[in-house]
Amino acid sequence: MPGAGVLPMPVDNYLLLSLALFAVGVVGVLTRRNVIVMLMSIELILNAVNINLVAFSRYWGSVDGQIFAIFIITDAAAEAAVALGIILAFFRNRETVLADEMDMLKW
Amino acid sequence: MTGSAASPITSVLFYIFALMAVASAVLMVTRRNIIHSAVFLITTLLATAGIFLQLEAEFLFVVQIILYVGGIMVLFVFVIMLVNLDVSLHLIQFNRQKYVAGVLAFVLTAQLLIAFWVGRSSLNLGDARAMDPKNTEAVGQALFQRYMLPFEIASILLLVAMIGAVVMAKRRV
Amino acid sequence: MNHLIPPSILPYVLPVLYGVVIVAVLPLLAGYIVLLERKVMADMQARLGPMRVGPHGLLQPIADALKLLIKEDIIPVKADLFLFWCAPVLSVTMALLAYAAIPFGPAFQIADLNVGLLFILAISSLGIYGIVLGGWASNSHYSLLGALRSAAQLVSYETAAGLALVSALMLAGSLSMKDIVQAQYDQGVWFIFVVPVGFFIYLVGSIAETNRAPFDLPEAESELVAGYMTEYSGFRWALYFLGEYANMVVVASIATTLFLGGWLRPFARYQDHLFGTSVELLDILPTILFLGVAVYSFWLAPKQPVKIQKIVMALVGGLCLVLAVGMAGALFAPDAVRMGVHGAFWFLAKVFTYIYAFLWIRFTFPRYRFDQLMRLGWHFLIPLALVNVVVVGTTIVLQQNWDWRHPMLTAIVTTAIMLGVAAFLGREDKQHQAAVEAPEP
Numbered sequence: 001m002p003g004a005g006v007l008p009m010p011v012d013n014y015l016l017l018s019l020a021l022f023a024v025g026v027v028g029v030l031t032r033r034n035v036i037v038m039l040m041s042i043e044l045i046l047n048a049v050n051i052n053l054v055a056f057s058r059y060w061g062s063v064d065g066q067i068f069a070i071f072i073i074t075d076a077a078a079e080a081a082v083a084l085g086i087i088l089a090f091f092r093n094r095e096t097v098l099a100d101e102m103d104m105l106k107w
Numbered sequence: 108m109t110g111s112a113a114s115p116i117t118s119v120l121f122y123i124f125a126l127m128a129v130a131s132a133v134l135m136v137t138r139r140n141i142i143h144s145a146v147f148l149i150t151t152l153l154a155t156a157g158i159f160l161q162l163e164a165e166f167l168f169v170v171q172i173i174l175y176v177g178g179i180m181v182l183f184v185f186v187i188m189l190v191n192l193d194v195s196l197h198l199i200q201f202n203r204q205k206y207v208a209g210v211l212a213f214v215l216t217a218q219l220l221i222a223f224w225v226g227r228s229s230l231n232l233g234d235a236r237a238m239d240p241k242n243t244e245a246v247g248q249a250l251f252q253r254y255m256l257p258f259e260i261a262s263i264l265l266l267v268a269m270i271g272a273v274v275m276a277k278r279r280v
Numbered sequence: 281m282n283h284l285i286p287p288s289i290l291p292y293v294l295p296v297l298y299g300v301v302i303v304a305v306l307p308l309l310a311g312y313i314v315l316l317e318r319k320v321m322a323d324m325q326a327r328l329g330p331m332r333v334g335p336h337g338l339l340q341p342i343a344d345a346l347k348l349l350i351k352e353d354i355i356p357v358k359a360d361l362f363l364f365w366c367a368p369v370l371s372v373t374m375a376l377l378a379y380a381a382i383p384f385g386p387a388f389q390i391a392d393l394n395v396g397l398l399f400i401l402a403i404s405s406l407g408i409y410g411i412v413l414g415g416w417a418s419n420s421h422y423s424l425l426g427a428l429r430s431a432a433q434l435v436s437y438e439t440a441a442g443l444a445l446v447s448a449l450m451l452a453g454s455l456s457m458k459d460i461v462q463a464q465y466d467q468g469v470w471f472i473f474v475v476p477v478g479f480f481i482y483l484v485g486s487i488a489e490t491n492r493a494p495f496d497l498p499e500a501e502s503e504l505v506a507g508y509m510t511e512y513s514g515f516r517w518a519l520y521f522l523g524e525y526a527n528m529v530v531v532a533s534i535a536t537t538l539f540l541g542g543w544l545r546p547f548a549r550y551q552d553h554l555f556g557t558s559v560e561l562l563d564i565l566p567t568i569l570f571l572g573v574a575v576y577s578f579w580l581a582p583k584q585p586v587k588i589q590k591i592v593m594a595l596v597g598g599l600c601l602v603l604a605v606g607m608a609g610a611l612f613a614p615d616a617v618r619m620g621v622h623g624a625f626w627f628l629a630k631v632f633t634y635i636y637a638f639l640w641i642r643f644t645f646p647r648y649r650f651d652q653l654m655r656l657g658w659h660f661l662i663p664l665a666l667v668n669v670v671v672v673g674t675t676i677v678l679q680q681n682w683d684w685r686h687p688m689l690t691a692i693v694t695t696a697i698m699l700g701v702a703a704f705l706g707r708e709d710k711q712h713q714a715a716v717e718a719p720e721p
Contacts, residue, residue, distance in 0.1 A: 009117070012227065013121065014158070014162070021132050021151075023215065024129070024132040024136060027212045028136035030205075031136070031208045032200060032202070033198075033201065033202045036183070036187060037141060037144055040144060044132055051158055054159055054162050055162060057162075058164070061236030061237050063238075063246055063249050066164050067249050070167065071257060073171065073175060075261075077179050077265070078264050078265055081272040082268050082271045084272070085276040088186060088189065088275070092278075099202065142360070146366075165394055169398040169399055172402035172406065173401060173402045176406060177406060178405075181431065184413075184416075185428070188416060241394070
């Protein structure tokens, strides 16, 4: 029977998993030069947060956490679409996708 | 429905999906070839979907696969194919601030771990409550009753993003 | 038997068995659908088709499979080996994975998921990666172009097909595939008669989803060589092909479950019994059908030119007789067996009718150009599907609140509004075409 007040395993496991993915995502964003990989690391961070939300939604037995996760997925889609559009436009002008070389506004 | 919520198979599944997620994530941020990174992100997202299913969030499981893996990652793969330069395979992949970034990430993780350790006692198993077995219906009702306003705002956000993406990616005619 | 298997494993035994059966049978089935296609194509083109390998070409798929297995495995220079290996495997895996949620009968289903329909849609959207990654990994222009075109086509028509399924879903009230068939039983009508427009949109969408003609530009031989499959040879190509035909059976199964009543026989609620026995009158239809085919085979057998063909025809007739007896015998068996056997029969009959429609359409219509294809998907099918959802929803609410109970009402109202919308969209399209093809000033 699903639920009935018994979790299959402690919430801690899900939180630790979420923390691990978050850490890997942060390292990816801060360390890679390629802008597309940075974007993918951001998606990874958003996913880690989603796992956290859904784990707590299961813990509290309400569906609010899942609703929040759905909105995060929606936002991730919107952000990915616009960011990739920007990357394409930039690539068409400067032929590069490396963050180091996108420094036209630096003085 | 196979297996009860407390059967050992559920725990084994969690460990399999968790291992798959973390391993794919690490592989993703370290690959030289961007398409390989994208493929490993796809496996991470699929593992996350598995975790959602294991947490009895079945609607989120399919939404994650349809939207994230079947939509967003297809977009990523298309754009990678359009901007892929062969020469980028031989360049340095990690930037100059990688050591500072490593320290920063370590500090962040340590901070979160300490917060987690201190607050562990407040998360008791006995407090867990039962979930509505009809997950999709519950999500639908919550989305259209209590969270109607965020739903409408999200749809406008998607419209704006669609227009923005089209405008940004268009060639000057 | 229950005391031999530990209780934590017991719920998994039957699904695993079903899974093994499906994975074992499906490649063979896909191979024979290829043979069926060649025979139907030949029939429509007034010729005979494969006749050499085995009597009437019945061993052709086996010969093809053997040939593909022993062919040289050519890998292009500088191809991405990891993805080159993964892509066909991904394609086949996704096609086979979708079978987990499809009900072949009231009890023959691997997993009755609460979100079964969405699960199958999700797996279909994963199938795109097999194509895109395969085209990329081949390191060839034709492959990449074909792959990108194919992926764009799949994504466009997936939306339209999904929306068409939503209109049937609203009538059923549940995402579980078994509940959808049950709803068709409870309402006494197959959903194709209630939302015919939804069925039409799903038909067109599923033809495009499986890259079949007239939407097969990405893999047609006269176009981009073979699109994303160009650089694949031998068994890798066989996997792609297998994935495509398995996908055809998947979309046919979805259409059957949602629109054609799944495992229900026609007039499932008509319970008139045969001469006072416990057998329902319409349940003898399968027996009559098989008897008819057997009689036809026996009548054709002496007219075959070659002796081996005579023998095989007689054997086919005998097989049909055995099946007829089996179907009749199942009527007197316990309920589970009867429903299982007859359910499987009707399900397979409907799936094959749908696949025959695919084959028929393939050999009748010319191919769509890519821009025409995208225009059809985005400018015609998606608005049509959206209006369909709104109209069906409104009709359902009207039925519930104003008590308009006639099942044909939805069909009539929907079709009338759809014809109006289609006419409007078609007129707008004609104006655009005229503007596009007008001579430059």
